[in-house]
Amino acid sequence: MSEASGIRVTVRLFAGLRQMHLLDASGDVYRLHLANGSTPVDLCASLGVDPYQVHIVILNGEMIHEYARAVTQLEDGDYVDLWPEVAGG
Amino acid sequence: MTTPFLQRELIVGLDSGEWRVDSIDPDAMILGPVDYGWSRYRENRDVFTFGEGLLASSAIPGTRRMVFAAYSPQWESFYISSMGGAAYTFQHVGVNYVCLQGRCAEPSVLLLHNDGDALSVTLEPMPDYPEIWKGYQPRSELCDEENVIGIYALQHAIFDRFAGRFDPKRARAFVVGPYAERTREGTIASSTLKKGKFTAVVDWCGRGGLGSRLLQQHNILGCLFGGNYHDPHGPRASDTDPYFVEHFGDKGAKVDRAATVKYYLDPKINTGGTLGVNLHNIGDMLMTFNYRSTLCSNDERAKQHKDFIVNHYLKQYNEETIETKSFDHCGEPCATACKKLNGKFKKDYEPYHALGPQVGVFDQRAAELLNDHADAMGMDAIQAGGTLAWIMECVADGLIDPERFGFPPAEKLRFGRFTASTDEFDLVADSMRNARYAMALIDAIRDDERAALFREGIRIAAHELNEMYPEHNPLCRAVFLSNGEQGHMVPNQYWVPGMGSPMPLMGKYYVYYGGGYITPEDLGRKNVERMVYELINDNCGICRFHRQWSEPLSGVIINDRFGLNVDFKAHHFELARQIHEHENGKAVPWETQRMADLFEGYMDYCQRSGSEDNSMFRWQGHKDSLVTAQAFWQAILEAQSKAFEGGVDGIADVRTPAQYRQHVGG
Structure with missing residues (x-):
């Protein structure tokens, strides 16, 4: 994939996801290059994060419903926050 | 097949x-125990209600919670809690x-028994309860222990008598x-029995x-209940499975199991139950030593999570409870088996976090001792x-003199x-040291008059200590x-602003x-939404662990079963x-x-490095952080008031997959 044909998004992992998926020394923020039309589910796959482990997806400050994560297309310059599950009760 | 919509109350x-x-x-328009409790409370604040949901006689797992509603002396408001x-x-x-009204002349036990033909209701005085709480020898056929105290003791004595x-x-x-x-914070406890024997x-x-x-207002120590009444219309799994197939594509048992996997055992993270999943996922959001970890860096918390939790506290739990599959249910048949046991x-x-890392306890042996003691005391x-x-x-910081209150010294x-x-903290020995200290505090607050102000709760005690030690500001x-004037609540153990919200409950x-x-x-808007849907669970007597299906589906089943046509979201919005x-x-x-x-x-934490999201800047970096936090709270x-005023149309729908497909026209 050439850079011109893809999109660049910034991803942040929080809480347990951060510890489970420390990909580089900076640890916190990943700037990813994805194919056009990629979704939050594709983004998780590219990071090696099981989408099942992601409870909350926040795209540019807006929460993405679980049902919409496989169909919402990311755009160049997007910011995505991923949070893990909590088991309230 | 429609069942007559007949409900009965015992007064x-x-x-x-x-x-x-x-x-x-x-x-x-009473659809469950919350509607019932709220209606009776509005007529007379001094009543105490409890009851079951409309699906309690069904075969659907998670539908058999007992829901209590009454005035909370701790929160100074109407309150709901379910068992x-x-x-x-x-x-x-x-x-x-x-519905309990008035007050017994003596501390008593309420007996509710139905022999299959008729109900009997009896109040039995139990004047020796203080001695029972101190220690009781259970019958060997009911329990393996030789001496029990507190809530365990009282249950045994009630069964024996x-x-x-x-x-x-x-x-x-x-x-x-x-x-x-002794306090405004006492619980109500109930052990499950199997084959007539108490379980853990x-x-x-x-x-x-x-x-x-229950005790201070009504002089009720407890209630023994049961009998042989059977709902002749109780739906079987074959009656309710079609709803799950239509809405989720599979039978109820399978849908429920999939929806509750984290409460049973999540193979993807090799742990389960609320303790396992949350200790695994909490990562660098761990709250320890009275929340002081939250004042530290992400990396310090991450290190503590790795060394104290993952490599010890959680490891013990996974080895002792998860790998041995020491699981049980809450007393109703439920494959989720969310009760995780070690002996x-x-x-x-939340118990093993609040009476765990928050009090400097990171070892299961110490946490077990402390939690068991707190449980026994109710x-x-x-x-x-x-x-x-x-x-x-x-x-520990020398803000108060422990001897003044009958507490052990700081050493x-x-x-x-x-x-x-x-190297600084011995996970086994220091955890046990802190657990024993916490147990000594529990006993002192219970018995020592010097510690009486702590019986009033953390809010009143903190303000009074500030007057005693103005130079140290323990508040x-x-x-x-x-x-209200004195109502207080320690928030649930999640480090998020939502847990500090000004919701009514x-x-x-x-x-x-x-x-x-x-x-x-x-x-604020999301809080109101959650209150509406959590009320559906509580009012239906359904365990919130099953909420993935229960919130969108329970109303559908109940409407069909009883021939009703109630908009459950609208009904519970109005209740909220x-x-x-x-x-x-x-x-x-x-x-x-x-x-x-x-x-x-x-x-x-949310803002941290690299983000260009500036939407939270207005809440950051101000000189007086308490004023800023209070502005956020306000x-x-x-927003909550606006959401309530805006009506039910502002509340998002929670849908089953089938309902979602229908909504988007798929």
């Missing part, structure tokens, strides 16, 4: 012992709801403990101090953990400051929510508590709105610097 006059059973007007599995037995009493005519397979008791007598599983009506209300100790996240573990952790910090604990180093270290899950930064305007309207005006802004620190720390409150 017990505790002054006279007189009782009667009335039918509930089908047009009264797992107890309605699996209560359904055999043959009434949907019980009064259970003779009950079918042991259909009898259960709920009781209160010593903290119900104890279910709780834990938050809000309803145990204190006689049951483990849930304490709310979250409330206890928050209060004891604060006292321990005050003692007896290891709580001086946050540490993530196992600033306390974490609690305030309501706090200490439960009537809030949005997921992660991520959302504006106070969105948070009424509670908000009735209790509105009692909320008090966050009072302490530690509360402000928690808020500020969370904002910094903004949540206003």
Whole structure:
């Protein structure tokens, strides 16, 4: 994939996801290059994060419903926050 | 097939012992125990209600919670709290709801027994309860232990004295403990039985101090209930499976299992239950040593999580409980088996966090000892953990003189400051040291008059200590929510602003508590949404662990079963709105610097490196962080009021997959 044909998004992992998926020394923020039309589910796959482990997806400050994560297309310059599950009760 | 919509209430006059059973007007719009409790509370604040949901006689797992509703002396408001599995037995009493009025002349036990033909209701005085709480020798056929105390002791004594005519397979008791007598925070506890023998599983009506209300207002120590009534219309799995197939594509048992996998065992992270999943996922959001970890860096918390939790506390739990599959259910048949055990100790996240890392306990042996003692005393573990952790910090930092209150000296604990180093903190020995210190505090607060001010709860105690020690300001270290003149609540153990929200019932899950930064305007609206859907669960007597299917589907099943046509979202929005309207005006802004620190720390955590999201800048970097935090709190409150005023149309729908497809036209 050439850079011109893809999109660049910034991803942040929080809480347990951060510890489970420390990909580089900076640890916190990943700037990813994805194919056009990629979704939050594709983004998780590219990071090696099981989408099942992601409870909350926040795209540019807006929460993405679980049902919409496989169909919402990311755009160049997007910011995505991923949070893990909590088991309230 | 439609079932007649007939509900019955049992009204017990505790002054006279007189009782009667009335039918509930089908047009009264009482769909469950919360509707019932709220309606009776509005007529007379001094009643105490409990009951079951409309699916309690069904075969659907998770539908047999017993729901209590009454005035909370701790929160100074109407309160709701529910107990797992107890309605699996209560359904055999043959009434949907019980309303207690007045006060017994002596501390007494309520006996509810239905022999299959008729209900009998008896009040039995139990004047020797203080001695029973101190120690009781259970019969060997009921229990393997030789001596039990507190709530365990009282349950055994009640069974020994009064259970003779009950079918042991259909009898259960709920009781209160010593903290119900001495404080406003006492719980109601109920052990499950298998084949007539007590198990290690104890279910709780834990938050809000309803145990204190039951004893102090009504002079009721507990209730033994059961019998042989059977609902002739109780739906079987074959009756309800079609709903699950239509909406989720599979039979009820499979849908339920998939929806509750994290509460059973999640193979993807090799742990399960609330304790396992949350300790695994909490990562660098760990709250320890009375929340002081939240004042540290992400990396310090991450190191503590790795070395103290993952490599020890969670490891022990996974080896002892998960790998051995020591699981059980709450008393009703339920494959989720969310009760995680190690021998006689049951483990849930919030008790084993509040009376664990928050009080400097990172070892399962120490946590078991401490939690078991708090349970026996009938304490709310979250409330206890928050209060004891604060006292321990005050003692360790020399803010108060422990001897003045009958507490052990500071040298007896290891709580001086946050540490993530196992060289500084011996995970086994220091955890046990802190656990024993916390147990000594529990006993001192219960018995020692010098510690009496702590019986009033963390809010009053913190303000009084500030007057005693104005130069040390112990109030600033306390974490609690305030309501009314003296009402208070230690927040649930999630480091998110939602758990500090000014909702009418706090200490439960009537809030949005997921992660991520959302504006106070969105948070307020989401809180109201969550209250509506959590009320559906509570009003249907359904365990919130099953909420993935229960929130969108329970109304569909109930409407069909009883031939109703109720918009469940609208009905429960109106219930939430009424509670908000009735209790509105009692909320008090966050009072302490530690509360402000928690808020500020969370904002910094969400903001952290690399983000260009500036939507939270207005809540950051101000000179007075408490004023800023209170402004955020006020903004949540206003958004909640706006959401209630905006009507049900502003509440998002929670849908099954089938409903979602229909909604989007698929």
